Amino acid sequence: MPITRRSILAGAALSAAAIATNAMAASKSAIRLTADTAALYRDIFAIGLAGLAHTDPALHVEIAWTRDYTETLQQSLRDKLVGNGPDIGLHAHNNIALLARRGDVVALAGAASDHIASPIGRIEGRQFGIPFTCSVPVVYINRSLATRRGGQPGTWDEVLALAATAPSASRSAFFNFATDGSWTFMALIESLGGRIVDGSGTGIAFDTAEGLEAMEILGAFATLRKGEVLTASQARQAFSSGALAVHVDTTSRLRFFEEQAKGKFDLDVAPFPLKNNEKARIPPSGGSLSIMTADPARQADAWRVIRSFLSRDVQMEIMTKTGFIPGLAVFGTDPAVKAALAATPHFQAIAPSLAVLGPWASFPVENPARADKAVQDALFEQAALKATPKQTLDRIVTAVRNA
DSSP: OOOOHHHHHHHHHHHHHHHHHHHHHHHHSOEEEEEEOHHHHHHHHHHHHHHHHHHOTTOOEEEEEESSHHHHHHHHHHHHHTTOOOSEEEEEGGGHHHHHHHTOSOOOOTHHHHHOOOSTTEETTEEOOEEOEEBOEEEEEETTTOOOOSSOOOSHHHHHHHHTTSSSGGGTEEEOOOOGGGHHHHHHHHHTTOOSBOTTSSSBOOSSHHHHHHHHHHHHHHHHTTTOOOOHHHHHHHHHTTOOSEEEEEGGGHHHHHHHHTTTOOEEEEEOOOOSOTTOOBOOBSEEEEEOOOOHHHHHHHHHHHHHHTSHHHHHHHHHHSSOEEHHHHHSOOHHHHHHHHTSTTHHHHHHHHTTBOOOOOOSSSOHHHHHHHHHHHHHHHHTTSSOHHHHHHHHHHHHHTO
């Protein structure tokens, strides 16, 4: 058949129709979400998806569950390499900048970008992630073991003095430094006014007096325990059973500890000490929802899914069933959610950190996971009294720079 202008136009029309049909099919196929910890999030997501079923009955969601934030990051990137990447990822706050630099998450636009204004997930003035859950470190106290009278401890010296009233060194105190993304290690340094990365975001900035002071605080915990090391899991089990006087950990465990303490011991929760320093701040842990698909039609659907997770019902469920702080309770505009947070038990232990939130950094290296492992290894050595604070800091600095 001879090629004519009419046949070219007809072919172009057919191609356009095919592209539109394919785009519609892509849009209406299930939206893929990758997230961690099914035991925590399955029921919470179900509330949002139930609402979505009423507003967008044709929109379906498939969830790929992972163990933790690290696996979520790795799985998302592996799936993208084989052309089956997620449309939405629930990523650790500190991974959003990495994904944005790589072009793996999409800056929110229009109604999505106006929905929330948060320094968490905001990169160079654009919002790439919406904080879904947040947590801050706090000091959990078993008042049945820590018998010193008086108010709540406000400094690390006071925390350690309180723990020293426990009946034995092994039952005194534990600081959970083995957290995903070196989070509590970073929070301790920044609470003293230090920084993890420099102003350019390309180099580390904790080879400083604040970094050494943080190692000295952790060294004091090790000395109090006489070098007896616990894993994070062992420490949580010990505290929940009533066998540990002071436990420094995340608010995401708050509801669990409240339930476990009933009938066993008197639970008190104190704020994570902040140095009297205008630069002191706390980076929140938790997850940000981000759009990862490059397809505009699927991006629109992905936003509708995310919006369903930002409903009041979902945010309230986070608050009542977990120790996480709903993102909208901190950065949103819903007065009911904010009021509910302020009315929660032990809010007084959370409020000081919420007043000085700052971004959770990722080590500015090629392999942040390897740097995190090096930090934990060095801190375990110090916890066993096999290294001084200065040796520990030097080891971490060298390891991170070489990661």
